[in-house]
Amino acid sequence: MNTIVRASIAGWAATAAVAALSIGAGTAAAAPDYATLPVNPNTVTDSTAYIPVAPTLNPDGQQGVTQLFNHRDGTRGITTKIEVLSSPQGATDKVNAWRDGVGTVVTNPQSTPVQVGADGTWVTGLSQNGSQSVGVLLFTRGNAAVDVQFNGPVADPVPADLATQYGQDQVAALDRQLGS
Amino acid sequence: MRKLATTVGATAMIVGSLLGTPTAGAAQISTPAPAPIPAPTPQRPQVQLLDCYGSTGWMGCGPGWTWRDGWRGFSCYPC
Numbered sequence: 001m002n003t004i005v006r007a008s009i010a011g012w013a014a015t016a017a018v019a020a021l022s023i024g025a026g027t028a029a030a031a032p033d034y035a036t037l038p039v040n041p042n043t044v045t046d047s048t049a050y051i052p053v054a055p056t057l058n059p060d061g062q063q064g065v066t067q068l069f070n071h072r073d074g075t076r077g078i079t080t081k082i083e084v085l086s087s088p089q090g091a092t093d094k095v096n097a098w099r100d101g102v103g104t105v106v107t108n109p110q111s112t113p114v115q116v117g118a119d120g121t122w123v124t125g126l127s128q129n130g131s132q133s134v135g136v137l138l139f140t141r142g143n144a145a146v147d148v149q150f151n152g153p154v155a156d157p158v159p160a161d162l163a164t165q166y167g168q169d170q171v172a173a174l175d176r177q178l179g180s
Numbered sequence: 181m182r183k184l185a186t187t188v189g190a191t192a193m194i195v196g197s198l199l200g201t202p203t204a205g206a207a208q209i210s211t212p213a214p215a216p217i218p219a220p221t222p223q224r225p226q227v228q229l230l231d232c233y234g235s236t237g238w239m240g241c242g243p244g245w246t247w248r249d250g251w252r253g254f255s256c257y258p259c
Contacts, residue, residue, distance in 0.1 A: 042253075045251070047254065049252070072249070073249050076251065158251050162252065
């Protein structure tokens with residue numbers, strides 16, 4: 001009898017251990033590493049021109065990440081901000097808010113729709129002090145709201161096709177890592 | 181009398197030379213020179229851009245392109 005009870009306890013303990021492992025695995029899958037979400041421009045350009053700065057997690061108190069990629073020539077950079085909201089509508093609301101406020105970043109903004117994610121918008125212009133060209137790519141993908149800012153020389157703004165390519169690669173990365 | 185003859189002679193020489201001048205001019209007018217042939221206009225030089233610096237192109241960049249470090253890293257970019 002004593003042996004039977006001991007065997008039952010051992011069996012229960014083993015089951016509990018397996019269950020704990022399963023729960024642990026589920027928790028790991030539910031918490032993606034946001035630091036790896038931003039696409040490195042070097043993969044898009046097939047170059048080593050960009051030097052990543054360490055990412056900042058949860059910008060503005062919102063789940064997500066911001067990362068800056070500086071060009072080695074020191075005249076241009078790409079800043080990628082991804083915020084993960086609780087719903088696709090939340091992401092759309094966030095992108096709409098960013099679009100409404102883009103005038104604080106870009107003077108005389110020219111805006112066109114672009115085929116990137118959902119609500120894709122491409123905004124170009126100059127920085128507030130007129131010393132740089134600025135391109136802003138806004139879009140959503142599932143629960144994620146994405147803002148990519150390209151700063152460069154006035155005479156050499158980022159090509160729109162490169163910005164679009166970057167955005168599409170970012171969409172693919174979100175799909176892979178967030179399953180959006 | 182001799183003085184008078186000298187004066188008349190000199191006058192005649194002067195008048196003669198003056199009368200000869202319009203006669204020579206009239207001869208030129210009567211046979212007009214042919215109209216000058218206009219010089220041919222030189223053809224505009226044919227320029228083919230090879231690269232931004234007029235050389236044969238660096239790193240294989242084609243006409244109107246140059247090799248530099250830009251948004252896509254080192255690559256061919258339009259001039």
